[in-house]
Amino acid sequence: MKFDFNKLEQQLGKVEKPARYVGNELNIIRKEEAKLRFALLFPDVYEIGMSHLGSRIIYNALNSCEDVACERAYAPWPDMEKLLRENAYPLYSLETYTPLGEFDIIGFSLLYEMCYTNILTMLELSSIPFLSKDRAEDMPIVVCGGPCTCNSEPIADIFDAIMIGDGEELVVDVAKCVMQAKEKGCSRHETLIALSKIEGVYIPSFYEPQYENGSFKAIKKIEPSAPDRPTRRIVKDLDKAAYIGKPIVPFLPITHDRIALEIFRGCTRGCRFCQAGFIYRPVREREIDTVMDNARSLINCTGYDEISLFSLSSGDYSKIHELVPQLIDEFSEKHVSLALPSLRIDSFLKDDLEKIQSVRKTGLTFAPEAGTQRLRDVINKGVTEEDLLRSVSDAFESGWNSVKLYFMIGLPTETDEDILGIADLARKVSRTFYSMPKEKRGKGLRLVVSASSFVPKPFTPFQWEGQDTLEELRRKQLLLKDALKGIRGVEFSYHESVISELEAVFARGDRRLAAALIEAYKNGARFDSWDEHFKKEAWEVAFEKCGIDGAYYANRRREESEVLPWSHIDMIVTEEYLKKELEKALEAKPTKDCRKGCNGCFGNKYADYCKV
Amino acid sequence: MAYSQGFNPHQLVSFATALAVGYTSSSEWVDVKFSQSITTDEFVKGMNSVLPQGFAVAEAKEVADNAKSLTAIMRASEYEITFSKLDKNAVDELMSSDITVMKRTKGGMKEVNIRPDVFAYSVIENKLLLTGRLDAAGSLNIELLLCALKEKMPGEWTARVHRNNIIFNEGEKVTAL
Incomplete structure (x- = not known):
């Protein structure tokens, strides 16, 4: 397949933001010679994909191998997709403008279910069949990684191999394995057998689902040599693991346009709705010295003027109160500012706030998640109203006047009282601001109350719970909207719940969904996480045609005795633990932070994985 | 590098003018202010060691601290527009009288004559060489000119716009690379 990038370049003026495609x-890393070419794909637009830290780690880890060339591609925006199709251009890598079909491996980062149709766009524009079973011997091996792979069943038929868990070592093992198989002249099937021996790899075609009366019953291994339960890969020591090397600096502004400094992986809090809190366990911290070294070299090789600490809960970093002043001391004279996202209310100190303030003022975000203490106990969000009000009061006193509060609606056991509790909390925050003397507080309060719709996710204690119906979610949104009226400074933001419902279907779906996904794609579904692109009808028609009942996946409460479509995957945290957590949730009993003592989430088999 | 004062300090770097998306150029000028002294040679070498492929600093000049900004002294830009096909007669006809186009302004769409913005032009085969106004108050809008040309020269054609040069006043003509 010959492809003339120069010719395409002449036409790029016709599309929005051509810098996405040049x-x-x-x-950027270009390698003329490589034994293995790996295309690293992100199935969303450039600005989003370039903001993904994991992809940057993978890019560096792969390109650090002498024989491997890793190149990037992102989903073309619909105008670019049209341009490519009209001219019969293939989708190509940004490093060497090589058509993706010419790579040895094509690897997708899958971070959210609503990007799945873009996988199909990217495959089709590379002339690669959608389904693994339809691919010819000489075609690329199509793989994926990222959080969606903990239940990859809805897309399992698309992928030749799936990588579960931390990617930086796993992806290198996969690349080397394919390289060796290529050198030996192995068939596709032989290559997959070899891949299945790598810890963290799941070969979907080696397992076959079984259904009974229209319900999923179990999954059966059909390739004797494959592991009974593919197991999540864990990087034990982050200080020794690859980080992002010299990160690529884009020509156009991207969503997270700053240095992301990962300080630790995992989280000890155990919020019961939070998939990341379970699938990235155990907590592994980087040493302060490693973090500072990374910061220095990243600033030097990029010229960025902002650093953002990256983790699931940065305030929980055991040495946060040493790290923050060190970073500020070293970088403020270089005009580099520090942002602290995902801070928890209870781990925040006023001193740190004032230091951040001295460099640059960014918005403050708090996530109480639920409106009443009872419901916060159900979800194990160990935060009290007092914590929140004290923190916002500290922030207001330090001159901040822009605060965002995140909540979820549709949580298990939720009643209208819990919804109205959100408005009460917002009112108290607003009063805290306006009860302060005028000279002590900022100009006007901007209090954004954001309510997303709860989506039950696999490998959380709520994986058996049903999602609220669309009607119920909409009713609750309006109830909250009404209750927030008249509170000074409040803005209410919420999302289209149809998208949350579809997300719930795919999050806990089985292999029967692949047909509906392909059908929806054919009906024009693209960029489904974008409100402006989401095509409701495309999905409705597809579900109808394929006989898929969304409620079976999204709204139904599952029996604890049921075999779940993802239970053949070993995510290290045991199912018994998740069941115990669910029982405690329904009794509104909290579970302690595991830094305060082990709760036994790994069972006996993996107990020694955790050093907390 | 020197930084601006104020609550949100930023680096004192300002390009003489922006280049439209999709155009190419072999002459862009930028003012950079430093907090400590640096030779032009050090600057050129340092920049060229880190600039992405296709970008290079060709030349640097030291100017007095109180020198006027590039934006204040620029006067014109020389363009080389390469057409897939070009009719010299159509260009001559276009240039022989007022070129009235609709321009978006603060007060809505307005009719303006852009012929005075064209200082000089010549046609060589399929290339149009053009010197157009470029100063702080306004500039020749190439897109509008090409739209006007479309009326004189119908049919399917494409044009690639390349900036060869920016001309500054005070007799300081900057040479093309």
């Missing part, structure tokens, strides 16, 4: 950014 490559050549600062710190």
Whole structure:
């Protein structure tokens, strides 16, 4: 397949933001010679994909191998997709403008279910069949990684191999394995057998689902040599693991346009709705020295003027009160500012706030998640109203006047009282601000109350719970909207719940969904996480045609005796533990932070994985 | 590098003018202010060691601290527009009288004559060489000119716009690379 990038370049003026498609950014890695070419794909637009930290780690880890060339591609925006199709251009890598079909491996980062149709766009524009079973011997091996792989069943038929867990070592093992198989002249099937021996790899075609009366019953291993339960890969020591090397600096502003400094992985809190809190266990911290070294070299090789600490809960970093002043001391004279996202209310100190303030003022975000203490106990969000009010009061006193509060609606056991509790909390925050003397507080309060719709996720204690119906979610949104009226400074933001419902279907779906996904794609579904692109009818028609009942996946409460479509995957945290957590949730009993003592989530088999 | 004062300090770097998306150029000028002294040679070498492929600093000049900004002294830009096909007669006809186009302004769409913005032009085969106004108050809008040309020269054609040069006043003509 010959492809003339120069010809395409002449036409790029016709599409929005052509800089998305030209490559050549600062710190890009080009290799003329490589034994294995790996295309690293992100099934969303460039600005989103370039903001993904994991992809940057993978890019560096792969390119650090002498024989491997890793190149990037992102989903073309609909205008670019049209341009490519009209001219019969293939989708190509940004490093060397090589059509993706010419790579040895094509690897997708899958971070959210609503990007799945874009996988199909990217495969089709590369002339690669959608389904693994339809691919010819000489075609690329199509793989994926990222949080969606903990239940990859809805897309299992698309992928030749799936990588579960931390990627930085796993992806290198996969690349080397395919490289060796290629050198030996192995068939596709032989290559997959070899891949299945790597810890963290799941070969979907080696397992076959069984259904009974229209319900999923179990999954059966059909390749004797494959592991009984593919197991999540864990990087034990982050200080020794690859980080992002010299990150690529884009030509156009991206969503997270700053240095992301990962300080630790995992979280000890155990919020019961939070998939990341379970699937990234155990907590592994980087040493302060490693973090500072990374910060220095990243600033030097990029010229960025902002650093953001990255983790699931940065305030929980055991040495946060040493790290923050060190970073500020070293970088403020270089005009580099520090942002602290995902801070928890209870782990925040006023001193730190004032230091951040001295460099640059960014918005403050708090996530109480639920409106009443009872419901916060159900979800194990160990935060009290007092914590929140004290923190916002500290923030207001330090001159902040822009605060965002995140909540979820549709949580298990939720009643209208819990919804109205959100408005009460917002009112108290607003009063805290306006009860302060005028000279002590900022100009006007901007209090954003954001309510997302709860989506039950696999490998959380709520994986058996049903999602509220669309009607119920909409009723609750309006109830809250009404209750927030008249509170000074409040803005209410919420999302289209149809998208949350579809997300719930795919999050806990089985292999029967692949047909509906392909059908929806054919009906024009693209970029489904974008409100402006979401095509409700495309999905409705597809579900109808494929005989899929969304409620079976999204709204139904599952029996604890049921075999779940993802239970053949070993995510290290045991199912018994999740069941115990669910029981405690329904009794509104909290579970302690595991830094305060082990709760036994790994069972006996993996107990020694956790050093907390 | 020197930084601006104020609550949100930023680096004192300002390009003489922006280049439209999709155009190419072999002459862009930028003012950079430093907090400590640096030779032009050090600057050129340092920049060229880190700039992405296709970008290079060709030349640097030291100017007095109180020198006027590039934006204040720029006067014109030289363009080389390469057409897939070009009719010299159509260009001559276009240039022989007022070129009235609709321009978006603060007060809505307005009719303006852009012919005075074209200082000089010549046609060589399928290339149109053009010197157009470029100063702080306004500039020749190439897109509008090409739209006007479309009326004189119907049919399917494409044009690639390349900036060869920016001309500054005070007799300081900057040479093309």
